[in-house]
Amino acid sequence: MRILIISSQLNFRQQVQAACLGVTEENVSVRTAETIGQALELAVQFEAEIIFMDLTRNVEAGMIAIKQLANVSNRLVVVSIDKLSTEFMTRSVRAGAREVLSQPVQEDEVREIVKKAGPLLNNHSTAQPARTGKAIMFFSSKGGVGKTTLATNLAISLQNRLGGKQVALIDANTQAPNISPMLDLRPERWLRDAIAEYKRLDGELLAELMTVHPKSGLHVLAHSTDNPLGLDFSEDQLSKILLVSKGSFEWTIVDTFPLLSSLNLSMMDLCDEIFLVTEAVVPSLRSAKYNLEVLKKAGFNENKLRVIINRYSSFKGNVEPELVQETLAWPITAVIPYDMSATISANNGEPVVLDFPNSKISYGVQKLTDLVLGVETNMNDFEESFLQKNFRIAKQLLGI
């Protein structure tokens, strides 16, 4: 029996796991996930038969995830929450949950569920839904560090490598959207249309609401500067959009607004990786450190939450990446150099990776793309080598 336990609380995961492993009548194998985003992927890979889901932290995204997880024959979804209410029970059962587990977790209650599920699930092959794609969110609670620049260029770079209809870029910056001018797009449909239709949103409708970037083929869900709905967005609306996008694209890149709000947290929950962007400058580092502390408490670890230093240039008196790593007590995943090409391209309405493919920043984005795709990169960890630098400059001068 394959059991998946989803909770941001270590206690919950441990208690349910202990109870499951105590069932002697069944051959039990257990996996755990801290966030819903991780769990959606794991449920498919692991072909989970029973899923214990603790929705204490994120009820709205949880309800949508129940629908997706329970939409597999011969799978039992069990939900739990710290404060049980009739409304919660009704909603989760409607979404597809078959059992509700109270908290604190009672071992015998868990064992009972697992034993009961045994005969129900045996002798059936589990039909799995199509794999879901991966989502990456660019975040920092400080503005102007390069979230939009990096999100846009990573998306374009992934699209260039993969081709087809494989990459989506969502402008979830509800406060100050700017992906559309960055790519010089003229969208006719917007994020607000997806919000308005979110209940019936599916892959087909989402694709219709997206604008295709002509040069690359990237699918963009743009948001309008004329009409940012600001705080009117709800967690379940954005969660639904993100889940649908994950269902239709291999990669979904999300750009967002600089605030550690519940809206951003609910999207982070559904993302596979969060790229926390910072500059190697004290005010940015302070903000990054605070973000890391909060997000660590919320259950994000080093595999899911990655730090990227942007606009980096090495000069005497600057904070070096090694020191940033030490200060933040978090590994640095990538260092993107300071490069004026970023600003020139933003003014041109061109992604810098297409406008200046041999620029320093484009090399940095290519390295990040390698990392995301799990491809071996042949550049140094923190900076390009002397030879690479000269080769790049030569190519730039020759215009190739």
Ligand SMILES: Nc1ncnc2c1ncn2[C@@H]1O[C@H](COP(=O)(O)OP(=O)(O)O)[C@@H](O)[C@H]1O
């Ligand atoms: N690596 C870089 N080197 C130089 N300028 C950069 C770099 N990345 C971003 N910028 C510039 O910094 C400014 C802020 O970037 P932006 O992506 O809008 O940040 P955010 O989305 O975090 O507010 C823009 O003018 C952008 O062109």
Ligand SMILES: [Mg+2]
């Ligand atoms: Mg931005």
